[in-house]
Amino acid sequence: QVQLKESGGGSVQAGGSLRLSCAASGRTYSHYNMGWFRQAPGKEREFVGAILWSDSTTNYADFVEGRFTISRDYAKNILYLEMHSLEPEDTAVYYCAASFYVGLSMYDGEYNYWGQGTQVTVSS
DSSP states (O other): OEEEEEEOOEEEETTOOEEEEEEEEESOGGGSEEEEEEEOTTSOOEEEEEEOTTTOOEEEOGGGTTOEEEEEETTTTEEEEEEOSOOGGGOEEEEEEEESSOSSOOOGGGOOEEOOOEEEEEEO
């Protein structure tokens, strides 16, 4: 079992920045591939980006357009999502997720563990 807990969400104006954290505990966190997803009101959950456990390779959804960066601190068991140039369209609940078997997956069904989410609200 892996327990995940997101933090760092909040309200910012368009153009602002936030850094989300995802603290992991439980079974060998470092061997999990990690991802970030988000869900806006009335919309399906969508992939934001992911990172491989083996070499920290990352991939991102097209809408990120270089604005977001995923990183992880193995010593602290924390996953980060640094977001810049935020837009109102980025308003959503952001979730971190862990996948033991699949790396860099864009599909939420391939993740085994999820956090409870943290709200990000971007005002214009």
